[in-house]
Amino acid sequence: MATLIYKLEQTCAGWNGKETASLLEAYAEAQANSEFVDILIELAHTESNVVPATWLLKHWCDEGNALTQVQQVAIVELLDHSMAWEAVLHILQILPCISVPEGRAEHVADQLRALLHHSNKFVRAWTINGFDVLAQQHRNYDDEAELVLRNAEHSEAASIRARVRKILKSRSQRG
Secondary structure (H helix, E strand, O other), X not given: OHHHHHHHHHHHHXXXXXXXXXXXXXXXXXXXXXXXXXXXXXXXXXXXXXXXXXXXXXXXXXXXXXXXXXXXXXXXXXXXXXXXHHHHHHHHHHHHHOOOOHHHHHHHHHHHHHHOOOOOHHHHHHHHHHHHHHHHHOHHHHHHHHHHHHHHHHHOOHHHHHHHHHHHHHHHHHO
C-alpha cells in the first residue's frame, strides 16, 4: 500500500493541471486496489493534491464504480475545506453518485447555499444541480431546490441557464 500511496502522490504532485494522460495512467494502474478511493480521499486533504485527487475520484464514479457510505460522507466533507474551484466542481459532479445520509443533509444544504455565490459559474451551475440531487434524496429540500432552479433560470449566465434547463427537463421526466 505504501508504494501505491507514493505513486499516487507523485502523480498528483507532477500533474500539470491540464493533461489527463498521467492521471489516466495512474488510474489504470491503481483503480483495482481496494485502498484506491481511500487514498485519494486522503490525498484530497492536501492543497497541492486536491484537484488531481478529486479528478480521479470523479473519474472513478464516472466509470460506474460504487463508493461505500463512509467514502461518500468523506467526499462530501471535503466541501468543508477551502479548495481550488476545480476540486469543488469535481465534488459537485460526484454528488449524483452519493447517497447523502439524513444526518448530513442539512450540512450539505448549507454548503450548497454558500456555493450558490461562488465566483465560478461552473461551480454555481453544478451547485444548482447539487440542490436537485439533494431534493431527489430528501424531499424536504424540494421547495428550496425548485426556488434555486427558478431563480437561476432568470438571473444567471447562459451556461448556467443551460444546466438549469437540463435539470428541469430531467425533473419533468422523473415526474
